[in-house]
Amino acid sequence: MLIGLAIASALLIALGTSTRLTEPARGWLGTVTSPIYLVAESPYLLSERLGLIFASRDQLLERNETLQRQVLELAQVSQQFVSLKAENDRLRGLLGSQGRLAYEVLIAELVGVVPDPGVHQVIIDKGVDARIEVGQAVLDAAGLFGQVVEVSQFTSRVLLVTDQNHAVPVQVNRNGVRSIAGGTGEFDVLELENLPVSADVVEGDLIETSGLGGRFPAGYPVGIVVSVLVEPTSAYTEVVIRPSALLDRSRHVLVIFQPDQQIVTEQEAQSAFEGSETDELLEQEVRP
């Protein structure tokens, strides 16, 4: 019987690692097991609640004040944003390309963390019932957080940008140099992959999503370049990025819903047309 089970396991593992056939089963099992995550996370959820209940009046007033200040600051920024967006759309109209569409977001709360240190995944409290689908981008207040890789009825699983298996098409905010930011398995390090030595990237550059590949919307901050190392023996520059998102601290995240038609420029339209599965290949194809 053990041999039978071993064969069953081997088949399932082979199916699971090389195809997507087991995903519905995982979703179903995930629905059943999500309460276990809630129980395991309950100390943190409870302490958050209790902290709110037992907070002193002064603390609450102080917090209220800081939040109000933040709202004012953000309101000012968004006023500018509205006029800038209008101007941008007008200029895009002059160039003959369509304006960017606004994205809808959904706020979700973190309800679990995958315990394996080699896997950077978290569980959020919105799933199929909130119309979340595999592949949606997830942000936190500071930057790109990750993407949805598995959905069950009430929860879904988010792969963080720093996971070893994660890569995101990016560009340098200053000059638009495109590359791929890959995760390294450490919470504070991303790397630009296959960047030629001649590429213009310097320390302190802001790296943002390029929108190529169609999976991540363009223009969200991914991280800041902390070191650029040119090895004389290597054909590539080693660029280390510190992620903007607070990957190991954020408890509230935003799930992005892409509008159905999101054709922006010819270049991006081309990449969206060719499908989102082959981000890396595409990136190389469209690189000038």
Add this chain to the structure above:
Amino acid sequence: MNPTQGGWVILTSFLVALVLSIVHLPEGWPEWFSWLRPSWLVLVLFFWAIEVPHRIGMITMWIVGLFVDVLLAQPLGLNGFILASVTYVAWQFFERLRMYSVFQQCGVLFILVLAAEVLRELVLGLGSSRVWNWWVFLVATMTSMAWPFVYLLLVRIRTGMRIE
């Protein structure tokens, strides 16, 4: 004596083991701390499988393993095989294992968990760019060190609840 008596106790102990295997440390603790986590599920399973082998089925354990796979974000079937193999070993040798002292049982567990963790790392390495790490020895050591405590606790529960 009712043969199904105390089924809920066994079930609860497995649920507690599941919760313990996914509880994470507060933010800010060093990442390698989570390698100190013993494999709770194997401990609980090993106890019930040598004490009441007729109550633990291999196929049941394989199915439990599917849920563990989803909880730990690992390929489906991996933990099922690990749990079923532990059950198999316990079934084959339960009379002898019961006679062993607790420390000999620790040794058996060390070998079992080490084999299981090596298999786990190999399978996880198949589908990703994950690098081999030597922490697996730590997991096996921690598991065998936790065994005496788990054993004492569960023996108490078992005799208290008169689970046969």
